[in-house]
Amino acid sequence: MSDTPTTPIEFRRYTQNLSPAIPIAIQQATGQFFEKRNARVAELPEWELLRDVGHRLRLHTLEHLDAYLEQAATSLSAAGVQVHWAMNGAEANAVVLDIARQHNVKTIAKVKSMATEEIALNTALQAAGFQITETDLGEFIIQLAGLGPSHIVVPAVHLKKEEIAQLFKEKLGVEAPPDPEQLTAIARARLREVFLAADMGISGANFLVAETGTLVMVTNEGNGRMCTTLPDLHVAVVAIDKVVPDWESLATLLKLLARSATGQKLSTYTNFITGPRKTKGEHGPRELHVVLLDNGRSRMLASPLTRETLKCIRCGSCLNVCPVYKQVGGYAYGWFISGPIGAVLTPQLLGTKIAAELPYASTLCGACAEVCPVKVPLLDLLRHLRRRVAEGDATTTPIVSPVLRGVARGSAIALGTPWLYRLGARLMPLLQVPVRRGNWIPSLPAPLNRWTMVRPFMPFRARFRRWWKHHKKNE
Amino acid sequence: MTQNRFPNPVLDAVRHSLGYESGAPLPPHPLLPSARAAGTPQAEIALLLQEIDKVSGHTQQLTTHNLDTALGALVETENIRTATVWNTPTLQCLDIAGRLKHLGVTLVPPDAEKHTLAQCDLGVTEADFAIPDSGTLGLLSGPEKPRAVSLLPAVHLALLTPAALRPDLHQVFAEAQHHGYLILITGPSRTADIELTLTLGVHGPRELYVWIFESPGE
Ligand code: SF4
Numbered sequence: 001m002s003d004t005p006t007t008p009i010e011f012r013r014y015t016q017n018l019s020p021a022i023p024i025a026i027q028q029a030t031g032q033f034f035e036k037r038n039a040r041v042a043e044l045p046e047w048e049l050l051r052d053v054g055h056r057l058r059l060h061t062l063e064h065l066d067a068y069l070e071q072a073a074t075s076l077s078a079a080g081v082q083v084h085w086a087m088n089g090a091e092a093n094a095v096v097l098d099i100a101r102q103h104n105v106k107t108i109a110k111v112k113s114m115a116t117e118e119i120a121l122n123t124a125l126q127a128a129g130f131q132i133t134e135t136d137l138g139e140f141i142i143q144l145a146g147l148g149p150s151h152i153v154v155p156a157v158h159l160k161k162e163e164i165a166q167l168f169k170e171k172l173g174v175e176a177p178p179d180p181e182q183l184t185a186i187a188r189a190r191l192r193e194v195f196l197a198a199d200m201g202i203s204g205a206n207f208l209v210a211e212t213g214t215l216v217m218v219t220n221e222g223n224g225r226m227c228t229t230l231p232d233l234h235v236a237v238v239a240i241d242k243v244v245p246d247w248e249s250l251a252t253l254l255k256l257l258a259r260s261a262t263g264q265k266l267s268t269y270t271n272f273i274t275g276p277r278k279t280k281g282e283h284g285p286r287e288l289h290v291v292l293l294d295n296g297r298s299r300m301l302a303s304p305l306t307r308e309t310l311k312c313i314r315c316g317s318c319l320n321v322c323p324v325y326k327q328v329g330g331y332a333y334g335w336f337i338s339g340p341i342g343a344v345l346t347p348q349l350l351g352t353k354i355a356a357e358l359p360y361a362s363t364l365c366g367a368c369a370e371v372c373p374v375k376v377p378l379l380d381l382l383r384h385l386r387r388r389v390a391e392g393d394a395t396t397t398p399i400v401s402p403v404l405r406g407v408a409r410g411s412a413i414a415l416g417t418p419w420l421y422r423l424g425a426r427l428m429p430l431l432q433v434p435v436r437r438g439n440w441i442p443s444l445p446a447p448l449n450r451w452t453m454v455r456p457f458m459p460f461r462a463r464f465r466r467w468w469k470h471h472k473k474n475e
Numbered sequence: 476m477t478q479n480r481f482p483n484p485v486l487d488a489v490r491h492s493l494g495y496e497s498g499a500p501l502p503p504h505p506l507l508p509s510a511r512a513a514g515t516p517q518a519e520i521a522l523l524l525q526e527i528d529k530v531s532g533h534t535q536q537l538t539t540h541n542l543d544t545a546l547g548a549l550v551e552t553e554n555i556r557t558a559t560v561w562n563t564p565t566l567q568c569l570d571i572a573g574r575l576k577h578l579g580v581t582l583v584p585p586d587a588e589k590h591t592l593a594q595c596d597l598g599v600t601e602a603d604f605a606i607p608d609s610g611t612l613g614l615l616s617g618p619e620k621p622r623a624v625s626l627l628p629a630v631h632l633a634l635l636t637p638a639a640l641r642p643d644l645h646q647v648f649a650e651a652q653h654h655g656y657l658i659l660i661t662g663p664s665r666t667a668d669i670e671l672t673l674t675l676g677v678h679g680p681r682e683l684y685v686w687i688f689e690s691p692g693e
Contacts, residue, residue, distance in 0.1 A: 029671055056505035064502075066490045079655070085483040137677050138668035154668055161670050180669040184677050191678065196590055212652055222626060222664040222679025229622050230589050240485065245504055247648040254644065265609035266644075268530075268665055269679065272657040281586030283622040284656060298488035 003120040004089065005350065009334030011357040015327070022150065022329040025158040029151055030320040036263020037317060037371075044259075054256045055375035057249050058311035062301060068210040068243045069292070075213030076290055079275030084291045089119030092293050096121060096202070096235055097128055099289055103233050105199040108132040111217070111224045112139045112155070113204025114314055115237045115293055117336035118349075121202070132202075133194045135223040137187050144171045150330040152316040152338070153261060158329060191223070201227035201234045201285065206313070207253065208238050208290075211246040212274055215290070218257065220268040228273060234285035239293045241310040253313060256373035260315035296349045305384055306348055311374045312341055318368035318378060324361050333358065340368035344381040352389045359385035403447070428460045511608055513642035519607045520637060520687060526610025530662030531675060532683040539688075543574055549597075549684060550578050553630045558597035559583045562619035565601050566634065575599075585621045598628035598680070602635040604647045605687075609661055612685065613639075613647050616656040625660065631680035633660070636688045 041047050061068055073083050086092035100108070108130055116122070125132045134143045138156040142149060144167050149155030156164070161178040168176050168186055176186055203224060207216040215236050217224045228234050244250050258264045277284035300306045319325045319339030330338035334355070335346050343362055347355035359382050368378045388395050414420045435441050441457040443449060451457065513519055524534040537545055549555065558580050560572045572582055575597075583591055585598075592598075600620070604613030612633050616622045625631050641647050651657040664679030675681050 032671055053505050060502075060504045063493065066486055066493060069486060069489060085485040087484050087488070135678070136668070137666045141668065154671065156668055157671065159669075164669060180672040180674050183669055184666065184674045188677055192593065195678075196593060209652075214652070220664070221666050221668075221677040223677075225622075225626050225658065226678055229626060240489065247652045248645065249504060251510075251644040251648055264530075264661065265526075266611050266659060266661045268661050268663070270659040270661075272651070272659075274655045278655055279618045281618045281621055282616050282656075283586075283589075284616070292485060294485045294488060298485065298492050300492075301489060302492035302494075 003123055005334050005354055008353070009355050009357060011332050011334065011361050014332040018328060022158050023327050026151060026329045027326050029154050029157045030326050033153065033263060034320040037260055040259040040263045040265065050252060050256060051373055051375060053252055054373055055311065057252060058374045059308065061243060061245055062241065062307050062310050065240065065243065065301060068245055069240055072208055072210040072213060072243050075211065079213045081213060081275055082289045084289060086291055086293045088295050092119050092237055092291050093121055093124040095291050096237070097124060099235055100125065100130055100200060103199065105130060105233065107194070107198050108200045108202055109135050109194050109198035109227045109231065111203040111219065111227045112136045113237065114336060115204045115239045116202065118295065119293065121237065135191050135194060135227060137184060137221060140187055140191065141167065148331055152319055195226040195230050198231045199233060201231040203227055203236050205236050205238045205242055206257065207244050207250055208242045209247060209250055210243050214272050214274040216250065217271040218267045222269055225269055225271055228271060228285065229283050232286045235289045235291065237291045237293055239295070240297055257313050257315055260317045260373040300348055305380060308377050309344055309348060309381060311376050313374055315373055317371040317373065321367040321371050323363055323365060340378045341376070344378055344385060347385045347388070351393055352385060356389045359389055432459055510643035510645040516637050519640050523605055523607035523610060526607060527685050530610050532610065532662050532685050534685045537686050537688055539569065542569065545686065546574055547578055549632065550580060553596065553682065555580055555596040555630065557581045557583055557595045558599065559585045559587065559592060559595045559624055559628065560599040561585050561601055561624055563601050566599065571599055585624045586618065589623060589627065592623050592627045595628040597630045597632060598624040599632045600625050602633045602639050604641050605635055605639045606641055606644065606647060608643065611659050611661045613651060614658050614660065615651060615654045622656060625658065626679055629680060630682045630684065632684040632686065634686050634688065
């Protein structure tokens, strides 16, 4: 829905005039998802092992992405799928438009997908006169309302049932009581017509298995199945980072995904589609196209750190635990993806000029990195991107300089070893003699002068232990 | 794999970023935790039924003797008037279509046109696989097993025998990966999109019935 931002994303300004309904709804949703996720994770004693395998598996795939992509393309073609490559969103949209025109398509049924949101495919198709309907219940509702999604899994969570009933009355002309079940029934009937009439189904994919060229799609409502089973033509837009080597790897990733996303052992429907239908009676599309989308990802592969961003399997766990996201919801992040993963992906795809505020939309508490089922190093990425905001996108310097890392390690050892600490405390007053001016340290030599540039330091005194001993004696 | 089988800018950009010699043999990927081991058949069946119930499915253990009673009850509770049944040997052997007709239900061929299938109250299929641990059914497709039968009708009835049981996803995948289509079904269609209230039957079937037959000879 939200088109690609071309002006800076104003995260802070947005958060200042936030409707109070948003944090309440978002906290309810995230709390519920997180609780369910925890229950599922607790059932699996091997969760950490699974996570570790998930992480290594994703990294391995990305490190050899050229080979796996080539294998995927070969398998897709062998299965009768037409493969297209798109360097960016404009190219991908042009491919989809072409296919739609060639087939004289009029109406399109669409399953929500991150890749199509990223390239604003709906806007492109609508501008070209095609009628396109989002068919996930939540997406359908926000499309009617003309809003963007506020949560990755439940995009309309910030709307109350009364508001939805009102919306259905205005936009669909049906009188409905504010009851989730009846509202769902209305949407079901309306969307049935869309599914049965559509000439073309558009989807993304959660995974693409290189070994066999299989598209894997995970849904709960069943609209994904409708869009990929009923129309004669199916186009899937798949980002190149969705590739998995084989079905063995897929099994591990599916276990991680369903548990992390919605706290289910498996989502209600998991589809595995290899090629178009073989006989008409079997159902399924007669023609299947896959558009493999780069859109900035190949660039991210170049550095070992930014590459790790692409391990993400879009489960939404990091959103559910993020204290910032829970206060502001999805809109503030300005694009199709929000929360910690949005804060690291958007600046990398759009540049830190446009997304300068996003790496700062975090307290760096680390909860996100801890729950991530494939161990995306969200914290390291946030820090790296803050550096890029300050120094420009060309910066490849590591997040922390080796010197600083050494100092941090050293002080960790010193603070953790009592005798070393005492020794240090004795030495410090002597070491600061050359820089001390009375009761202040006005400036330090480089590179430490960065600390004193803004304000002078108080000299180090280390009197606490002495004071404590004294205090105890006087009690 | 040859280097320029797919000459295209995306692959070139990926290769450029990775800086690898393309076409180098792939090292083995990380080891996976071993799949879950199966319990006794009885334990597996009990677990399957329990897990399906947890995800709001209706389960029953049956023999051919009480099949008519069960079908009669289903037709009545769900108010079934039209139905469609897969043409698999097991379902034909059990004569599901004949029995339904006998109960006054109109039958539609499973490969009928989508609009016709959408009017059906009941779709009957046979699960190729069942994973007890998650309460999941696996269905393949083919000319006699059309995909929309488990999707368009309001109620989905899946029959299975213990032969369909598999301990884990890994075994299902090992067998299913060379078929053109596999759908894993875990409970009826669901959403929590409106105020996080769980609602069944948003697009797919609103009810899922799973009937398991005892092994022949038991
Ligand atoms: S970064 Fe990790 S936790 Fe966040 S959506 Fe991606 S996979 Fe899930």
